Each structure stands twice: as structure tokens, then as C-alpha cells.
Amino acid sequence: MKIYETRSAPNPRRVRMFLAEKNIEMEYVQLDLQKGENLSAEMRAKNPLGKVPVLELDDGTCIAESDAICTYFENIQPDPPLMGVDAKDKAVVAMWQRQVELALMMQVGLCFQHTTGYFKDRMVPVAEFGEEAGINASKYLNILEHRLETHPYLAGERFTIADITALCAIDFARVVKIRLQDKHKNLHNWYERISARDSASA
């Protein structure tokens, strides 16, 4: 079993942190995104969308998408639970995980790609749209701040995959100069707690 990834990219960090929380060792194969090593015919056969990370199982099955890779490990090693413990809790975790992905991580990524032209060899950057994505990401921090007024973690009383995704997104957001603001007191407190976990440096 191995994972193809790029150490400096935000989504692979989500999976490394998830595995560190479960104390699962993994073999990692590094790909250079800027050189397009993720877009080779060999990697396209593993993941048609050409993105990282990709988990390759010993039988050759490839699983792309950070959330899908984590789903695999949550099921083969449920302890500690990071994706919920019963039907309602699993749904609440899935909701926060997805909203953090779509309204924060993805918006930051779109802002980065469209305002910097980092991948302009493989997509058409539209700066106006990138700036809008950055504004969307900033606004979503206010929703997280509100949530953390009444809950210690994003999905409730327990640390989950949604906290991992949010931490990785907030750290990634520095590349487009989006940072927590002074008004984000609960989010600052949460950020310090999550950043202090051993898994945060995985």
C-alpha cells in the first residue's frame, strides 16, 4: 500500500494528518505538481482527474480524493473515530467536512489558482473570479467563528476530520494572504489547540 502525494500541497496534508491521528504508517511517493508529474499517463491511469493524493492498495485498486482515502482507513481502523460514531453524528461530521471543503479549502484553492496563474499551463486563470473566491473563503471564517462559540470542535464535542480539513485550509490560505482576524477569538483558540496536536506536523 502506498500514497502518491506532494508534500507541500494542502490536500495530501489532510490525509497524512488523518493517518497520524490513527497511528497508521504509510509509504509515500512524491510527485512534483509544477512539473506535471501528476499528469503522466501512468498517474492518469490511477486517477483520471490527475490530482493528488492517490492511495494505491496492494491489489492495485486506486482511491483518489482525500475524503475517500480517509473513508477507507476509517473503515479498516475505526479507532479513534474521526468521521462520527452513529448515524446522526456521522451525518453532522460529513456536513461540516463537506462545507469546510467547499466553502473554505476549495475557495482558497480557486483563489490561488486564478489569481497567481500557478497552473496556467493547464487551465485558464480568471483573476476576477479568483478574487471572488478569496472573498468567499474570508466570509466562511465568520461562520466557523460562530460555530465555535458553542462547540469545542467543528462537528461538536469531538475532534474529527472536519477539524483536520479546516486546519489545512487555514494554513494554505496564507498563500493568498487570507488569515484569521482579531475578531475571530474562538477560531484563534481552536486553531491553537488543533495546531498543537502531534498530527499537525505529519
Place this chain on the structure above:
Amino acid sequence: MKIYETRSAPNPRRVRMFLAEKNIEMEYVQLDLQKGENLSAEMRAKNPLGKVPVLELDDGTCIAESDAICTYFENIQPDPPLMGVDAKDKAVVAMWQRQVELALMMQVGLCFQHTTGYFKDRMVPVAEFGEEAGINASKYLNILEHRLETHPYLAGERFTIADITALCAIDFARVVKIRLQDKHKNLHNWYERISARDSASA
């Protein structure tokens, strides 16, 4: 238990179809998206992102995001399984579900919003970006066509939530004039089979 939704919107259809496959009856509350009924203070309290569908449980817990709502019902009523049957299968389903969401449904939605200005009272449409999103969606149909050369359903041998998402996305794509092409022979065959299920009219 009830679901707030908009009957004509593509994401609520995904949940209705999922529930129909599981033969679960549901109370639906209709919201007019164009009038912004989904953005009222009452609905924002249920889902801060102001989107539909939203499942409200009898204890007041609200679950937004189509995939999270389906996760809830998959766990309370596993039969028939629509999100995989073991760790590897669940991960494969989660991967296809997510890639169809991101590379097809979301691209069609962005194309629609950015080229038509349908929600221009609440976002800044950027036509150039919308057109790029439409091209992305069209290209992804070729990936689905290739997948269906060797598998009867997107996630493999069994009908799953990924097929539901793809059907709803392909039907929605008509609004931006993206349609299956003659070269998509396997996708056409799959589309006929999935459209013929009773749940497709839910």
C-alpha cells in the same frame, strides 16, 4: 423529520432519488430559490451556507449537503446499500461520488450561475469562468464514458449514489446545453438504464 428543498433544483433531486431507492417516505417543504427563501434568517440558522436540501430531524438537528443527508439514511437503513458494502467498496463509491460532484455537477452549476447570471443578486457572475466550467464538465463526460467501457455502473458492479449524482448532473446540464454526444455510446446505454429506474422520477 422533514427536508427543505426546491423541487426543480438538481441537488434535492439527488436526495429524493436516494430515498426512493431505499423506499423511505419523507415530508418535503418547498423553498423558492429565486425569491431567496433559502436565505432567510430561519433557513440560515438551519444551514449557514443557505443552500438546499436541508434535512431537519425530529430533535431539531439540521443536516445540510446532499451527501451528508444520504450518509444519514445509509446508516439508519443500510438496505439496499448505495454507498458501498465494505471498506474498499465504500472508498471506491466515495471517490466516484465526489469526482462526479466536483468535476461534473459543480462545473455545470458554476457554468449555469456564471453564464446566465441567475443568482446575480447574491454573487458576481464572471462569464469567462463560467464558460471554462462548462468545458470542464464536457471533458469529464469522456472520463465517465471510458469508465463505463469496463463497468456497468460508475463505482463498479452495483448501482450506487454515484450513479444518482451523475444522472442528476447530466439532466441538469441541459440548462447550459451540455449533452451526451454520439461518441458516448457506453454513457448513453448507462443513461437509459439509470433513467428507467422508478427512482429517477422521484
